Amino acid sequence: MTADVLLSSDLRGIESHGFARFVEFYVNRARQGLLNLSPNVRVVEDAPSAATIDGDNALGFVPSTIAMRLAIDKARATGIGMVTVRTSSHYGPASPYALMALDQGMIGISMTTGGNSVVPPGGAKRVYGLNALSFAAPCRPPEAPFVLDMATSVIAAGKIEIAQRRGKEIPEGWGLDTEGLPLSTPEQYYAGGAILPLGGDVLHGAWKGFGLGIMVDVLTGVLSGGRASAELERRYANHFFGAMRIDAFTSIESFYDQMDSMKQTLRASPRLPGAGPLTFAGEPEAALEAEYRRNGIPYHPSVTDGLRQMCSELGIEYDL
Amino acid sequence: MTADVLLSSDLRGIESHGFARFVEFYVNRARQGLLNLSPNVRVVEDAPSAATIDGDNALGFVPSTIAMRLAIDKARATGIGMVTVRTSSHYGPASPYALMALDQGMIGISMTTGGNSVVPPGGAKRVYGLNALSFAAPCRPPEAPFVLDMATSVIAAGKIEIAQRRGKEIPEGWGLDTEGLPLSTPEQYYAGGAILPLGGDVLHGAWKGFGLGIMVDVLTGVLSGGRASAELERRYANHFFGAMRIDAFTSIESFYDQMDSMKQTLRASPRLPGAGPLTFAGEPEAALEAEYRRNGIPYHPSVTDGLRQMCSELGIEYDL
Numbered sequence: 185m186t187a188d189v190l191l192s193s194d195l196r197g198i199e200s201h202g203f204a205r206f207v208e209f210y211v212n213r214a215r216q217g218l219l220n221l222s223p224n225v226r227v228v229e230d231a232p233s234a235a236t237i238d239g240d241n242a243l244g245f246v247p248s249t250i251a252m253r254l255a256i257d258k259a260r261a262t263g264i265g266m267v268t269v270r271t272s273s274h275y276g277p278a279s280p281y282a283l284m285a286l287d288q289g290m291i292g293i294s295m296t297t298g299g300n301s302v303v304p305p306g307g308a309k310r311v312y313g314l315n316a317l318s319f320a321a322p323c324r325p326p327e328a329p330f331v332l333d334m335a336t337s338v339i340a341a342g343k344i345e346i347a348q349r350r351g352k353e354i355p356e357g358w359g360l361d362t363e364g365l366p367l368s369t370p371e372q373y374y375a376g377g378a379i380l381p382l383g384g385d386v387l388h389g390a391w392k393g394f395g396l397g398i399m400v401d402v403l404t405g406v407l408s409g410g411r412a413s414a415e416l417e418r419r420y421a422n423h424f425f426g427a428m429r430i431d432a433f434t435s436i437e438s439f440y441d442q443m444d445s446m447k448q449t450l451r452a453s454p455r456l457p458g459a460g461p462l463t464f465a466g467e468p469e470a471a472l473e474a475e476y477r478r479n480g481i482p483y484h485p486s487v488t489d490g491l492r493q494m495c496s497e498l499g500i501e502y503d504l
Numbered sequence: 505m506t507a508d509v510l511l512s513s514d515l516r517g518i519e520s521h522g523f524a525r526f527v528e529f530y531v532n533r534a535r536q537g538l539l540n541l542s543p544n545v546r547v548v549e550d551a552p553s554a555a556t557i558d559g560d561n562a563l564g565f566v567p568s569t570i571a572m573r574l575a576i577d578k579a580r581a582t583g584i585g586m587v588t589v590r591t592s593s594h595y596g597p598a599s600p601y602a603l604m605a606l607d608q609g610m611i612g613i614s615m616t617t618g619g620n621s622v623v624p625p626g627g628a629k630r631v632y633g634l635n636a637l638s639f640a641a642p643c644r645p646p647e648a649p650f651v652l653d654m655a656t657s658v659i660a661a662g663k664i665e666i667a668q669r670r671g672k673e674i675p676e677g678w679g680l681d682t683e684g685l686p687l688s689t690p691e692q693y694y695a696g697g698a699i700l701p702l703g704g705d706v707l708h709g710a711w712k713g714f715g716l717g718i719m720v721d722v723l724t725g726v727l728s729g730g731r732a733s734a735e736l737e738r739r740y741a742n743h744f745f746g747a748m749r750i751d752a753f754t755s756i757e758s759f760y761d762q763m764d765s766m767k768q769t770l771r772a773s774p775r776l777p778g779a780g781p782l783t784f785a786g787e788p789e790a791a792l793e794a795e796y797r798r799n800g801i802p803y804h805p806s807v808t809d810g811l812r813q814m815c816s817e818l819g820i821e822y823d824l
Contacts, residue, residue: 229752229753229754231582231583231749231752232552232553232581232582232583233552233553233582233583233584233752234582234583234584234748234749234752234753235752235753236753236754261552262551262552262553262554262582262584263551263552263553263554263586264553264554264582264584264585264586265584266583266584266748268753268754291722291723291727304770304773304782305779305782306775306776306779306780306782307773307774307775307776307779307782308773308774308775308776308779309773309774311769311770311773312770319715319719319722321722321726330718330722332712332715332716332718332719334709334711334712334715335712338703338708338709339709355707355708357707357708358708364776364777382702382703382709382712382713383658383702383703383709384704384708387675387677388658388675388677388678388704388708389654389658389659389702389703389704389713391654391785392652392654392655392702393702393709394785395639395652395654395785396652396716398650398652398766398784398785399639399652401766402611402639402641402650402763403611405762405766406641406754406759406762406763406766407611407748407750407753407754407759408753408754409753409754409758409762411762411765411766412762412765412766412769414766414769414770414773415762415765415766415769428554428586428727429551429554430727432549432551432553432554432555433549433554433555433556433588433727433728433729434549434556434726434727434728434729438729439726439727442725442726442729442731442732442735443722443726445731445732445735446718446721446725446726446731446732446734446735449631449732449734449735450624450631450632450734453624453627453628453629453631453734454627454628454629455626455627455628456626456627456628456684457684459625459626459627459628460626462624462625462626462627464718465711465714465715465718
């Protein structure tokens with residue numbers, strides 16, 4: 185399950201959430217005793233369309249995959265399945281789970297709490313999670329599926345890592361330093377700075393980004409009984425998964441027709457000079473996946489070196 | 505049904521979507537023949553947890569109330585109910601429908617397409633809807649329920665009306681004029697200008713706001729068979745409603761405890777100088793509702809005058 189999700193991430197070019205973090209983020213956490221490697225992942229509440237799963241502090245991929253499969257099974261039976269997961273851990277990127285619904289003729293939803301790096305409007309300090317959500321809807325091939333995968337903050341933390349690698353300053357409107365002043369360097373963030381909610385300031389919708397972050401906290405943490413991000417120990421994460429069977433609402437052919445037609449209409453709308461064609465969420469990732477499936481994933485040598493060294497330390501044969 | 509929704513809006517201080525618009529927005533549209541006043545509102549697809557309703561071009565409050573009641577019934581039976589509505593019309597504010605779920609021990613969801621005033625990232629012209637969503641979760645009284653009610657654009661159109669009434673300029677980052685330049689006056693907006701997606705520019709998350717807007721279009725328009733906002737005639741609107749029974753996931757007491765606890769933890773977090781206490785979505789509205797239920801709703805005389813004149817024109821007794 186872990187390999188499937190990380191590979192799905194790398195295949196779609198979401199490098200920050202694929203095997204690049206496998207050793208540091210998952211293997212080392214397990215070696216530090218922060219994960220339960222013999223978890224009893226179990227359904228603790230069950231209704232025809234709804235369930236709660238306790239992850240028993242497993243590696244997040246496992247309860248998450250089980251939960252998304254359960255949501256899909258429930259949607260097959262009733263039209264909708266929604267499953268919330270408590271006491272899990274980091275589950276990688278949000279979209280691979282949502283994508284699991286698509287070839288079942290369903291819409292997929294995936295949400296998770298993230299690290300507590302976000303500051304509410306008017307706040308001076310990071311206090312709640314980089315909560316993320318994904319919403320995926322199928323389209324008729326060759327049209328790429330619509331796959332939204334977003335943090336509810338102005339940026340995901342990965343954008344600050346990229347700025348650091350490139351030696352760049354942080355643009356105004358991304359975050360606050362520990363003094364509550366605008367964040368200007370990646371170092372200020374790593375010293376305890378905060379990221380702003382989507383919208384940034386109150387004049388541009390920060391209450392909306394904050395509200396969306398709390399919505400994710402309600403569905404993942406409060407509804408599961410796992411507690412909201414602001415009250416969650418860093419080793420844990422909570423998630424939420426949904427599947428909606430399209431033909432419970434409309435014919436799949438009508439759905440495809442209207443997705444296509446919506447995209448064509450918006451693509452044909454006037455663009456600003458130099459803006460290039462309009463793309464939809466999921467299209468850049470689908471193009472990368474097509475290329476990587478032909479030519480392989482171009483892993484940076486540091487990723488494969490890290491895997492090789494881990495294998496050597498753990499006495500596992502390296503066979504890639 | 506119409507009176508209930510408009511009154512719910514006014515009681516919570518959402519004046520822009522209450523009786524202030526009743527005559528102009530609803531009665532006059534009906535008199536112009538843009539609404540079907542003898543609609544056959546009907547369920548066209550039905551599954552245990554899902555349904556699609558055709559609104560038959562009714563006044564939007566009617567199919568919307570029927571749809572939210574159906575979602576609640578389905579959630580009572582299976583844990584979840586999700587109902588999409590096509591060929592409806594303007595349904596007022598999003599939150600009154602979501603709020604209908606709360607005293608049933610449920611989370612409520614409501615979404616709608618809005619007028620086509622939003623420009624996608626890199627676009628030069630308004631082309632898709634001021635699509636809105638509401639997410640409401642109950643709290644243990646006297647704690648106010650969490651009620652997010654937001655457009656997926658930087659601002660709702662009402663903010664431009666307010667700027668116009670006050671003779672103010674438009675802040676940078678809200679929209680574009682018809683030349684694709686930053687919107688600076690309300691008049692430029694009414695001449696065909698556009699509002700930007702939540703996030704504003706690409707550096708601050710405009711792709712997320714655009715993606716959320718398309719998500720609402722998929723759930724309201726494409727999933728119902730009613731077409732996405734960019735392809736919708738102005739007289740129509742599509743909606744989506746959801747209800748999630750909390751005790752299908754966790755005990756209602758645990759849910760209340762963890763909602764309270766989350767709010768307390770966030771309220772106790774450090775604030776910037778002069779920022780005032782942190783509020784959650786729904787709290788200012790709940791405070792107004794408590795006041796208005798004691799003292800009445802302070803309608804502007806233009807609202808009551810408009811109702812009186814309408815009654816006189818239509819030969820209806822005015823009795824307020």
